[in-house]
Amino acid sequence: MYCTNCGNDRPDNHQPCPNCGAVPQHVPPASQQQFGSSPQEFGQVGNPQGQYTPPPPPSIGGPGYGGPGGPGMPVGTKVPNYLIFSIIMTICCCPLGSPFGIVSIIFGASVNSKLAAGDYAGAQKASANARLWLIIGLVVALAGMILSFFMGGFEDITRLMNEGAANR
Amino acid sequence: MKALRIASVAAAALVAAAGAWVLYHNEPTTAGFFPACLFRKLTGLDCPGCGMTRGLYHLLHGHVWTAFRFNPLMFVLLPLVLGGGTIALLRGEPPALTRKPWFGWTVLSLISVFWVVRNTPLWPF
DSSP states (O other): OBOTTTOOBOOSSSSOOTTTOOOOOOOOOHHHHTSOSSOOSSOTTOOTTOOOOOOOOOOTTSTTOOSTTSTTOOSSOOOOOOHHHHHHHHHHSTTTTHHHHHHHHHHHHHHHHHHHTTOHHHHHHHHHHHHHHHHHHHHHHHHHHHHHIIIIIHHHHHHHHHHHHHHO | OHHHHHHHHHHHHHHHHHHHHHHHHSOHHHHOOSOOOHHHHHHSOOOTTTTHHHHHHHHHTTOHHHHHHHOTTHHHHHHHHHHHHHHHHHHSSOOGGGGSHHHHHHHHHHHHHHHHHTTSTTOOO
8 A cells, every 4th residue: 555644655554654654544444435425524544545645734633633543543644752852861861851761761652652553642642741751851950950060060160270270 | 944954963063073072182080070970979870871971982082892881871872862863853853763663662671771780780891
């Protein structure tokens, strides 16, 4: 079949498209297609003929969104998982940012898992959580950095200046 | 939009190069102005990022094995973060690898296991 987002050939399963990462639409069975000739309000994106359809405009939670796994699951929308940011924060903002970074990695990883399982709403929720914990961690780590600068940083700087003066 | 992305990559590369230059000329344990890990200061234990500054210093000087002993995890995470970050900045989206369901869980267990094991007598270095 062809990806409804990017139009490239892709394997016929429910995994995200290997080319663009879009989550495929659940293609309704052929028997359901025969009910009524009137166009369906939702579920237009199922494309059993495998023809290329132009990518729909991104519609995160917008009209046409029918809930998790429902027929109106938007196609071609990507849910950010913030994993790279979370890794950086876990490793580089030790120790204040690290716990938040770990929490953020957990949410980011579940974004991927939920997308693979077709749970679009769950993925969006996890994505929002990953971002939230990333921001909280960033604020805490910055506050800690400023605090530790005022508590111990001056000590280091005056020591360095004294050493520099002694060397001269 | 494309120009903005390229500019941000160039700016990041410039900052990284400046950081590498400073690090190359200053041994972290004696220089004094590199931030020491607060977790290590408070608990006496190593965090997953501990040893990265010293490790990078030795990596810049070509001492790969010494760098590996200071922090082996950075040999996995640095290429990932640098490569993934560059691709994300250039294309506006992270590489496909980071969208795989196993990816996040693997990174999570790597960091957690490393954090625990490096503080036990099991740690070989």
